Amino acid sequence: MKRDQVNPVVHVEYPDWVNSVVDWDDAYPTDEERMRLAIAVARTNVERATGGPFGAAIFESSSGRLVAVGMNSVVRLHNCTLHGEMMAFMMAQARVGSFTLSAPNLPAHELFTSCEPCAMCLGATLWSGVQRLVYGATREDASQLDFDEGPVFPESYRYLEERRIRIVRNVLRDEARAVLQMYRAKGGTIYNG
Amino acid sequence: MKRDQVNPVVHVEYPDWVNSVVDWDDAYPTDEERMRLAIAVARTNVERATGGPFGAAIFESSSGRLVAVGMNSVVRLHNCTLHGEMMAFMMAQARVGSFTLSAPNLPAHELFTSCEPCAMCLGATLWSGVQRLVYGATREDASQLDFDEGPVFPESYRYLEERRIRIVRNVLRDEARAVLQMYRAKGGTIYNG
Numbered sequence: 152m153k154r155d156q157v158n159p160v161v162h163v164e165y166p167d168w169v170n171s172v173v174d175w176d177d178a179y180p181t182d183e184e185r186m187r188l189a190i191a192v193a194r195t196n197v198e199r200a201t202g203g204p205f206g207a208a209i210f211e212s213s214s215g216r217l218v219a220v221g222m223n224s225v226v227r228l229h230n231c232t233l234h235g236e237m238m239a240f241m242m243a244q245a246r247v248g249s250f251t252l253s254a255p256n257l258p259a260h261e262l263f264t265s266c267e268p269c270a271m272c273l274g275a276t277l278w279s280g281v282q283r284l285v286y287g288a289t290r291e292d293a294s295q296l297d298f299d300e301g302p303v304f305p306e307s308y309r310y311l312e313e314r315r316i317r318i319v320r321n322v323l324r325d326e327a328r329a330v331l332q333m334y335r336a337k338g339g340t341i342y343n344g
Numbered sequence: 345m346k347r348d349q350v351n352p353v354v355h356v357e358y359p360d361w362v363n364s365v366v367d368w369d370d371a372y373p374t375d376e377e378r379m380r381l382a383i384a385v386a387r388t389n390v391e392r393a394t395g396g397p398f399g400a401a402i403f404e405s406s407s408g409r410l411v412a413v414g415m416n417s418v419v420r421l422h423n424c425t426l427h428g429e430m431m432a433f434m435m436a437q438a439r440v441g442s443f444t445l446s447a448p449n450l451p452a453h454e455l456f457t458s459c460e461p462c463a464m465c466l467g468a469t470l471w472s473g474v475q476r477l478v479y480g481a482t483r484e485d486a487s488q489l490d491f492d493e494g495p496v497f498p499e500s501y502r503y504l505e506e507r508r509i510r511i512v513r514n515v516l517r518d519e520a521r522a523v524l525q526m527y528r529a530k531g532g533t534i535y536n537g
Contacts, residue, residue: 156363156366156368158357158358158362158363158435159412159435159438159439160355160356160357161355161356161357161434161435161438162353162354162355162356163353163354163355163356164351164353164354165351169351170349170351173349175349219352225443225471226443228443229437229438229441229442229443230433230434230437230438230443231433231437231443231444231468231471231472231473232425232430232433232434232468232471237425240423240424240425241354241423241425242351242352242354244422244423244424245352245354245422245423246352248422249422250418250419250421250422250423250424250535251424251535269467269471270463270464270466270467270470270500271463271464271465271466271467271468271470271471272464272467273463273464273467273495274462274463274464274465274466274467274494274495275424275425275464277463277464277492277494277495277536278418278424278425278462278464278494278535278536279424280424299470301467301470301471301503302466302467302470302496302497302499302500302503302504304495304497304499304500306495306497307463307495307497310494310495311495342443342444342471343470343471
């Protein structure tokens with residue numbers, strides 16, 4: 152006999168401030184404008200105390216159309232997998248209705264993230280179908296807050312590049328790092344130290 | 345002005361067969377019994393055509409109490425992050441109400457997975473709070489089906505071990521590999537080849 156177990160359903164959703172910060176119809180033509188959105192999401196997540204100091208956004212590469220954002224939601228949603236990049240991938244794929252953002256009927260997509268991805272998020276970047284990864288603050292910046300980034304090595308990036316994912320580093324790094332410092336100043340939780 | 349956007353909500357839930365295969369009240373005292381459950385979940389996922397040939401389960405280490413299972417749900421739920429291990433982490437954390445399975449009030453937990461974790465899942469293993477990782481089939485077995493496992497290196501495992509996660513390999517490897525072969529024989533989708 153099997154227990155008639157009521158199984159959990161995990162709901163992944165944005166905090167209520169998202170539409171007041173994200174202008175979904177705006178144009179995001181440049182790398183700086185795209186990164187500035189990812190950083191604004193990270194900053195608001197800290198200001199509203201809805202999660203860690205990390206934000207991400209996914210765009211169509213050519214048009215600059217915004218497809219999804221993501222913000223660290225680990226503590227808010229009791230879920231260790233919900234880093235900003237992971238939420239951005241999930242939301243983007245929900246929006247396009249495909250498990251890959253490089254499906255044949257789709258334009259090229261790219262990920263902007265306010266901080267260098269951890270091992271989990273770098274792996275997911277490969278599965279997501281984005282063709283370009285752009286980050287702001289670095290692993291070293293995050294580790295100054297005692298955030299661990301996990302097993303990421305120079306050959307990890309080479310592995311992605313060999314599969315035609317372009318990597319762009321340190322875009323608006325100072326602005327992204329300022330959000331990390333704000334989080335530290337507020338005494339925010341280090342959930343994977 | 346901001347668009348009054350209706351944002352997606354991602355629902356992560358089990359396929360409807362789960363309670364007919366998983367005996368939540370059973371005792372799982374040994375590594376073989378725990379792995380056999382992870383493999384049964386993988387096999388049923390293939391038989392019912394609800395996803396890839398990968399299953400996972402999370403147990404309390406000492407008591408052997410089953411906390412959660414997970415099955416690959418990438419195609420079913422249009423979500424590249426939903427590997428078996430990731431769903432198991434999410435469901436376990438939903439059940440205990442914590443973003444880490446090593447919270448001070450919790451007993452030690454461990455992950456059993458029918459196949460060696462990919463880069464994403466290995467990273468998430470670190471964040472999940474499990475203290476032991478046990479796998480069946482290997483990276484080489486998966487790559488024979490053209491499944492890519494991503495940037496995982498010997499030093500990736502060392503990184504986890506240095507953080508006190510014990511790794512146990514090749515438990516019921518032949519049974520786990522048989523599920524991979526069944527999937528190939530059925531012509532299942534290789535979603536990250």
